[in-house]
Amino acid sequence: MSRCAICTRPAADEHHACATCVRQLQAWLREIPRQLPLLQASLRPETAAHTGRTGGAAYAHAPLPLRLDVLSLLGPGHPVPTADPYGDFQGAVPIASLLYGWAHYLAGDMPAVARDTHGTVHISPCEAAAPRHGTSVTAWCHWLTAYLPHAARRPWVRDLHHQLQDLTTHIRRITHAEPQRHPKTAPCPHCEAFALVEIDWQGICCEACGQHLEPEQYAAHAATVLAVLIRAHQPTPEPRP
Ligand SMILES: [Zn+2]
Ligand SMILES: [Zn+2]
Structure with a gap:
């Protein structure tokens, strides 16, 4: 048994992330594409939700047509924070760059097995990550989700977790869209x-014991519980004389 490098809970042998932390990574990768339309809607200052400004405020200069913090998230950029000698860097690493950077880092960490014409097997790092469905933010999120089982076995999964957490927190601060709880x-x-609660993009979890259920598992379980309850409340037939 190993220890999770993120939360120190027990993890599977030779793993650096426990099942709970891997599910959290999956949830963020599901959430990020769904936050994109809200981010785009927040681009224009006057349409940003909850800006706290009142109508008719006087500006000393013309307001910028777009929010730079949102623009820097949605635009191109470096996959790691750039040097900021003048302290004017706004926001986080752009979403697409961060995902692309991690996908290529992960691909370079994975062994690619090839056999030459003489039948000799060659093992070398993968050259690049290549999503099947384009290079959009959604495609990179799908690609990273598919390779999380590999990431969970590597010590750098802690950095991936921290960076996706920072990114998601930053996005939520702009869009004000937090995952909702549904008991x-x-x-x-x-x-x-x-104590079962469904949290948007995270699935169903018991807040008492930590048990995780997929929606299909919960649906089957709830149907069984309901059938037991119906049987228990059916009137028992009167014995015939
Ligand atoms: Zn963990
Ligand atoms: Zn429980």
Whole structure:
């Protein structure tokens, strides 16, 4: 048994991230593409939600037509923070650059196995990451999600976790779109506490024991619980004389 390098909970052998932290990574990679339309809607200062400005405010100079912090997130850039000698760097690393940078780093860390014409096997790092469906933010998120099992076995998964956490926090601060909690009615199948909660983009989790359920697992479990309840409340037939 190993220890998670992110939260120190037990992790599977030779793993540096536990199942809970891997699920959190998956949730952020699901959330980021869904936040994009909200970010784009926040580009123009007057349409940004909850700016706190009142109508008719007087400006000493013409306001910028676009928010630079949002523009820097949505635009091109470096996959790591650039040197900022004058302290005027706004916001975080651009979303696409961060995802692209991690995908290429991950690909370079994976062994590619090839056999030459003489039948000799050659093992070398992959040359590049190549999503099947384009190079959009959504495509990179899908690509990274598919290779999380490999990332979980590498010590740098901690850095990936921290950077995606920082990015998601930064995006939420702009869009004001936080994942919502939806309590579930059926008890936890593991500890029987009524503590199952569905959180947007994160799936269903028991807040008492940490048990995680996929939506299909919860649906099957809830149907079983309901069937038991219906049977328990059916009137018992009167015995015939
Ligand atoms: Zn962990
Ligand atoms: Zn539980």
